[in-house]
Amino acid sequence: MAQSANQAQKHATATGETRRDFITLTAGAMGGIGAIAFILPFINSMNPAADTLALASTEVDIGAIKVGQSVTVTWRGKPVFIRHRTEEEIKTAEAVSPAEMPDPQTDKDRVKKPEWLVLIGVCTHLGCVPNGQKVGETKGDFGGWFCPCHGSHYDMSGRIRKGPAPRNLEVPQYAFLTDTTLRIG
Amino acid sequence: MSTTAKQNGLVKWIDSRLPIFTLLDHSVGSGYPTPRNLNYFWNFGSLAGVTLIVMILSGIFLAMNYTAHVDHAFNSVERIMRDVNGGWLIRYIHVNGASMFFIVVYIHIFRGLYYGSYKAPRELLWILGVVLLLLMMATAFMGYVLPWGQMSFWGATVITNLFSAFPIVGEAIVTLLWGGFSVDNPTLNRFFALHYLMPFVIVGVVILHIAALHQFGSNNPLGIDAKSDKDKIPFHPYYTVKDLFGIGVFAIIFAFFVFFAPNFFGEPDNYIPANPMQTPPHIVPEWYFLPFYAILRSIPDKLGGVLAMFAAIGVLAVLPWLDTSKIRSTKFRPVYFWFFWLLVLDCFVLGWAGGKPAEGIYVIVGRIATAYYFLHFLVVLPLLGKLETPKPLPSSIAAAVLGSGAAPAGARMEKP
Numbered sequence: 320m321a322q323s324a325n326q327a328q329k330h331a332t333a334t335g336e337t338r339r340d341f342i343t344l345t346a347g348a349m350g351g352i353g354a355i356a357f358i359l360p361f362i363n364s365m366n367p368a369a370d371t372l373a374l375a376s377t378e379v380d381i382g383a384i385k386v387g388q389s390v391t392v393t394w395r396g397k398p399v400f401i402r403h404r405t406e407e408e409i410k411t412a413e414a415v416s417p418a419e420m421p422d423p424q425t426d427k428d429r430v431k432k433p434e435w436l437v438l439i440g441v442c443t444h445l446g447c448v449p450n451g452q453k454v455g456e457t458k459g460d461f462g463g464w465f466c467p468c469h470g471s472h473y474d475m476s477g478r479i480r481k482g483p484a485p486r487n488l489e490v491p492q493y494a495f496l497t498d499t500t501l502r503i504g
Numbered sequence: 505m506s507t508t509a510k511q512n513g514l515v516k517w518i519d520s521r522l523p524i525f526t527l528l529d530h531s532v533g534s535g536y537p538t539p540r541n542l543n544y545f546w547n548f549g550s551l552a553g554v555t556l557i558v559m560i561l562s563g564i565f566l567a568m569n570y571t572a573h574v575d576h577a578f579n580s581v582e583r584i585m586r587d588v589n590g591g592w593l594i595r596y597i598h599v600n601g602a603s604m605f606f607i608v609v610y611i612h613i614f615r616g617l618y619y620g621s622y623k624a625p626r627e628l629l630w631i632l633g634v635v636l637l638l639l640m641m642a643t644a645f646m647g648y649v650l651p652w653g654q655m656s657f658w659g660a661t662v663i664t665n666l667f668s669a670f671p672i673v674g675e676a677i678v679t680l681l682w683g684g685f686s687v688d689n690p691t692l693n694r695f696f697a698l699h700y701l702m703p704f705v706i707v708g709v710v711i712l713h714i715a716a717l718h719q720f721g722s723n724n725p726l727g728i729d730a731k732s733d734k735d736k737i738p739f740h741p742y743y744t745v746k747d748l749f750g751i752g753v754f755a756i757i758f759a760f761f762v763f764f765a766p767n768f769f770g771e772p773d774n775y776i777p778a779n780p781m782q783t784p785p786h787i788v789p790e791w792y793f794l795p796f797y798a799i800l801r802s803i804p805d806k807l808g809g810v811l812a813m814f815a816a817i818g819v820l821a822v823l824p825w826l827d828t829s830k831i832r833s834t835k836f837r838p839v840y841f842w843f844f845w846l847l848v849l850d851c852f853v854l855g856w857a858g859g860k861p862a863e864g865i866y867v868i869v870g871r872i873a874t875a876y877y878f879l880h881f882l883v884v885l886p887l888l889g890k891l892e893t894p895k896p897l898p899s900s901i902a903a904a905v906l907g908s909g910a911a912p913a914g915a916r917m918e919k920p
């Protein structure tokens with residue numbers, strides 16, 4: 320035992336490393352891991368709290384929304400656009416080929432029932448609310464929505480067609496509970 | 505000369521146990537030799553320090569009356585303006601103080617650029633300055649959110665969304681910043697907490713900034729090292745007086761805005777309470793962010809724009825290594841002189857373009873100005889140091905300032 324320790328000592332001096340170096344390094348590493356483990360709960364406390372998460376669904380009565388009309392409802396503190404699309408709008412949205420879009424998607428993939436378009440009304444660029452919900456607002460070059468912040472144009476399916484936004488307007492999770500009630504979230 | 509020598513017994517007693525008087529003397533006293541030729545552009549460091557103190561003091565008193573809750577924040581600020589004794593004054597000092605702070609600091613930075621203060625051996629001093637600028641920007645941004653007006657809300661939305669540009673972790677970072685699914689009450693609360701904390705972090709970095717400064721002392725308008733005692737005069741009383749005079753002039757300008765044009769730098773839209781359902785037609789950040797905002801919008805790609813905006817500040821941090829010229833002061837760099845003023849102009853153009861809607865000619869102007877900004881640092885500076893023939897440097901500060909014949913008189917003046 321003493322002999323082997325002695326040998327280890329000799330070996331260590333030869334390479335310039337000692338048992339003490341090893342202990343210092345491992346102790347330092349443990350300290351580092353401990354510090355990180357200590358910080359994590361604090362960072363995590365900044366994530367959404369349980370009550371914030373609990374506000375995660377809304378029910379809307381869509382019976383009163385006429386064809387060609389849009390309403391905006393609030394869900395998770397964000398605006399949600401619900402549009403009762405006209406036949407014509409559905410046709411134009413289905414007609415364009417997705418290949419030429421920045422974020423190609425067919426209109427079918429974006430709706431459950433073609434006449435109801437449900438979108439999160441938050442520009443995928445930097446989060447402004449695009450115009451086009453109210454009558455008389457600029458709807459952009461593609462007749463859907465136009466974000467005034469940095470000029471993103473969305474079409475009648477909420478797809479990005481022109482401007483800096485990288486993705487189409489997001490479609491939230493939703494379900495038709497009855498013909499006239501919609502649950503978002 | 506040491507101040508402790510001529511001081512009374514109590515001061516000596518304290519100083520030998522806790523050398524605060526010696527420290528003070530070596531920082532801003534007669535024990536700190538300073539180049540004799542500093543001009544008024546060297547006032548802006550102390551002006552920034554004074555503004556920081558004004559901001560911390562006014563901020564603490566505002567915090568006593570402010571409520572960080574989405575339902576009450578806007579009204580609590582209005583209450584400060586109308587009902588709190590002198591609240592309007594304190595708030596206008598704080599609001600205009602932010603603008604004053606940035607004016608002072610931007611001049612301070614361009615002073616450094618003109619006289620080459622970032623060059624060896626002051627690289628770390630300069631980098632600490634860049635860190636201070638970043639901290640100031642973060643503090644100013646979070647402070648602007650607190651009144652919870654329309655610009656507060658939408659400014660916060662746009663800026664926090666910048667982080668969503670980063671692939672994979674982007675969305676998680678944004679949710680972490682918000683503490684929810686959008687800018688909301690948790691966001692306001694944490695911004696208030698951080699806005700209160702950051703100025704003290706800034707104070708800490710300022711102390712490091714000053715420590716680094718005192719390692720080699722101030723640069724000077726000639727950009728040559730102060731060699732002999734003849735090149736220097738004690739900080740006190742010469743520069744304490746000069747700084748105090750500058751503070752007086754600065755206070756007059758500051759007071760003019762506080763009393764006669766308190767909303768000159770502000771956005772009227774921020775007097776409308778925040779409405780998460782309605783984006784104002786034209787979102788602009790505060791004026792001091794406009795050049796960076798212009799760079800952000802000039803790149804037609806989300807991630808690219810965000811990276812370019814951060815790079816615009818990052819490039820300053822590596823400036824000491826981009827500029828290959830050994831000559832510090834622009835006085836002796838006849839070609840760089842023009843590029844320097846072109847950069848100043850370029851920053852104003854960026855600021856102008858950033859304040860305009862993102863369409864047509866404004867976008868084009870913004871792109872050209874953005875291109876020049878990066879060309880200046882990444883191409884012009886490295887090449888110019890190699891190509892330019894500088895003018896001859898004077899042999900010493902004293903020789904340049906006094907002429908060789910007058911030097912002895914200067915030496916007498918130094919130690920009265």
Ligand code: FES
Nearest residue numbers: 442444445466469
């Ligand atoms: S936030 Fe919509 S275009 Fe920038």
